[in-house]
Amino acid sequence: MGRGGLIDEMEMVKCLVHGVIGGAGLDVFEKEPGVSEELFGLDNDVMSPHAAMVARFKIGAKANFDLAKWGLVAHVPSFREYMEVGEEEIVACLTLEGIFMSMGKTATKEAYEWRKSRPKLVKALCIKGRVRNDITGYEVQMRK
DSSP states (O other), X not given: OOOGGGSOHHHHHHHHHTTSSOOEEESOOTTXXXXXXXXXXXXXXXXXXXXXXXXXXXXXXXXXXXXXXXXXXXXOOOXXXXXXXXXXXXXXXXXXXXXXXXXXXXXXXXXXXXXHTOOHHHHHHHHHHHHHHXXXXXXXXXXX
């Protein structure tokens, strides 16, 4: 047990390949948030995201909290403030993290890096989802 920087991943890979170590469960890596490609090809290790995607869930949870807090105190945020928080809160963003985490070793380092970079496609999905959610919520409220 220890932080990723304490482990020589290449040496650990050799030990896993040659049976010196029977198996490894990893959630921290030598050069976070990156993961050595060699670890993805092994059958006797289990990896789960530590800082990279779990932190994204925390951002989404905080965004939900911020939206709820604004409602309780009748705070009307600026459009920019609202979209910054609202984009993170929308399910499309959090769904990608959940998908990658459930894929285990199938999700490559590149997939995590791609999501972390906030590509235009993901940003567009989050904005569209946020606006669509707001329109639907407004329509529901108007019918009451």
